[in-house]
Structure formats: structure tokens, C-alpha cells
Amino acid sequence: MTLLLEFDEFRGLPFERFMEELDKILIISIDKLRYSMDLRRRVMMYPIFEKVIQYRKVELLTPEEQMEQDPQIEQTF
Known part of the structure; x- marks a missing residue:
């Protein structure tokens, strides 16, 4: 998969599939940056990457799973 995706490739995708594609791009980009940096x-940069990945991971979890991961997270509804 190339990182130079055209906008048309995302048209018509359901939201979940669109987010999966963005996650793939994020992971590939981080991997390429890792090899190009000293x-x-x-x-x-590691703490920044970790926060981005953790944010995406938490966003995909249910509120119960989020509380299991980090009990300090306050639920706001």
C-alpha cells in the first residue's frame, strides 16, 4: 500500500473501514520514520508516537475496557 493515496480511494468507504485505512497509514508512517531517524x-519522538497510538486504541475500546486499561479515566456522558 502506498502512502500517496488519492482522496478518491477513500470515497464511499464506511467510517470503520476509513479509520482502518488511516490506522494503516499511521503505522506505516511511524515505521518509516523509525528507520530514518537516529x-x-x-x-x-517515542512518547509522541505512543500517545497517538494509545489515543487511537482507547477510541476503539468500550467504556468498560477503557476503565480496565486506565482506572483514572473519568467517564463523561
Whole structure:
């Protein structure tokens, strides 16, 4: 899968499929960045990547699963 996707490739996709495609792009991009950076930069960027991935992961979990992952998360409804 190329990172240079045209907008037309996303047209008509259901929301879940669209988010899966964006996740693939995110993972591929992070992987390519990891190989192109020296160790010092990777160490500095790791917390940012971790937060982005964790945000996407939490967004996909149910509220109960979120509480199991991090009991400090307050549920707001």
C-alpha cells in the first residue's frame, strides 16, 4: 500500500473501514520514520508516537475496557 493515496480511494468507504485505512497509514508512517531517524531522535519522538497510538486504541475500546486499561479515566456522558 502506498502512502500517496488519492482522496478518491477513500470515497464511499464506511467510517470503520476509513479509520482502518488511516490506522494503516499511521503505522506505516511511524515505521518509516523509525528507520530514518537516529537513536536520539527516536527516543525523543517515542512518547509522541505512543500517545497517538494509545489515543487511537482507547477510541476503539468500550467504556468498560477503557476503565480496565486506565482506572483514572473519568467517564463523561
